[in-house]
Amino acid sequence: MKLKAIALAAAASIGISVGAANAEPVxxxxxxxxxxxxxxxxxxxxxxxxxxxxxxxxxxxxxxxxxxxxxxxxxxxxxxxxxxxxxxxxxxxxxxxxxxxxxxxxxxxxxxxxWAPMHFFLRRDIAEEYNIDSLDDIATSGAPISIGINRSGNITGNVALFMLAEAGLDEATLTGNDGSFVRAGANEQGDLMQDRRIDMATNGIFIGHSSFRAIDENVDVVLLQIPQNVIEATNEAFGTSAYTIPANSYSKQPEAVQTMALxxxxxxxxxxxxxxxxxxxxxxxxxxxxxxxxxxxxxxxxxxxxxxxxxxxxxxxxxxxxxxxxxxx
Missing domain, CATH: 3.40.190.10 (Periplasmic binding protein-like II)
Structure with a gap:
């Protein structure tokens, strides 16, 4: 019995030490x-x-x-x-x-x-010339648009390409309209927009991110609406969620924009x-x-x-x- 008591005490001691170890700092x-x-x-x-x-x-x-x-x-x-x-x-x-x-x-x-919603900023002159106010207007417009897409390895690039394809614009359609995809990071896209080297910027970052502010302040753009079927397909494919960019989040955006967010x-x-x-x-x-x-x-x-x-x-x-x-x- 005495040996058994000692064994139980030892086991209890081990249990206590294990518990203490579990409570140690991470x-x-x-x-x-x-x-x-x-x-x-x-x-x-x-x-x-x-x-x-x-x-x-x-x-x-x-x-x-x-x-x-x-x-x-x-x-x-x-x-x-x-x-x-x-x-x-x-x-x-x-x-x-x-x-x-x-x-x-x-x-x-x-x-x-x-709350990192996808944004699609298009130069206003192109939007007005080709009557584009929604993502699904681009494919049928025939507009020769250069579109900024985030660099390979950044998920927002994958999402932007998927959304454009769901809206009818794949690379073959875009190049057929004399447009192109241009790989560039968030801040680079802002610079490219200002220099007129791209016509559209795409990214999924917080509302009012510095790269978006640079576009909003220095380029006359419209923030395109996203069709509901594109939002739903994107959320299904990527596990993302629907999101509303409130009206007047940007200086020339009088209406709320429905999109999705990462x-x-x-x-x-x-x-x-x-x-x-x-x-x-x-x-x-x-x-x-x-x-x-x-x-x-x-x-x-x-x-x-x-x-x-x-x-x-x-x-x-x-x-x-x-x-x-x-x-x-």
Missing amino acids: NLTLSGGNPGGLWSLLGAGMDRAVKAADSDSVITYQATGGGFANIGLLGANRTDLGMVHDAEVKLALNGEEPFQTPITNMMAIGYMYN GAMVVTTESMADETAYTLGKAFVENINEIRSVHKAMQQLDPDLMVSQTVLPFHPGAERAYKEAGLLK
């Missing part, structure tokens, strides 16, 4: 995007959130090529956390380009935003310990102001939004934290 790497971009700011906010819960916790931001690269790192278990767009996750789960095979080991920690989330893998994911979810909810404060565009973030993504299952540890907070049933 020390994780978050793969994001550009060093000075929004995702790097979100990384800093997440780091502050976990430090507010435990001053010894650390989330280290790692600059990468963006969501596609981060999914590759997660799929190979070479990073702890990754910032990814919902649209990129949908492609990865289905094994669609640029992924060779489905990547299925991902689990969500939390949604960070879902969202971004923090993702981990099945290999993360439940207690680690629980610690993250709990810290993010209880210290959400640390994340909100990184940029004015993040003021809309709230706990309900954080649990609203639907493209991935939540990690069981994070799910437990959200259930305790009354955010999930």
Whole structure:
């Protein structure tokens, strides 16, 4: 009996030490995007959130090529956390380009935003000459338009091409009208519009982003409407959501524009310990102001939004934290 009691005490001691280990500070790497971009700011906010819960916790931001690269790192278990767009996750789960095979080991920690709407700015002189006010007018207009598309590897380029194709404008139709696609990043498109080297800019970023402001302030443009069937097809293909750009968001936009918006989330893998994911979810909810404060565009973030993504299952540890907070049933 005495030996049995000693064994039970030892087992209890082991259980206590394991529990203590599970409660230890987190020390994780978050793969994001550009060093000075929004995702790097979100990384800093997440780091502050976990430090507010435990001053010894650390989330280290790692600059990468963006969501596609981060999914590759997660799929190979070479990073702890990754910032990814919902649209990129949908492609990865289905094994669609640029992924060779489905990547299925991902689990969500939390949604960070879902308000990065697709914009299609067209020069007003072309819009008026060819009677274009909606995306589906371009294909039948015969207009020789040079269209800016984000660089390969950026999901907004994939989405823009898909939406244009759904509206009847593929590359063959565009070139047949003496138009072309021009690959360029957000700020580059603004410069190209001002220099009249492209006629249309496309991107999915927050309303009032600096690149959009440059276009709005320096080029006479119209913001094209998007047909409902194009919005629905895009949301089905990419796991995105419908969105309304309010009237007068830009200086020459008197009417609201219906479109769709990309969202971004923090993702981990099945290999993360439940207690680690629980610690993250709990810290993010209880210290959400640390994340909100990184940029004015993040003021809309709230706990309900954080649990609203639907493209991935939540990690069981994070799910437990959200259930305790009354955010999930």
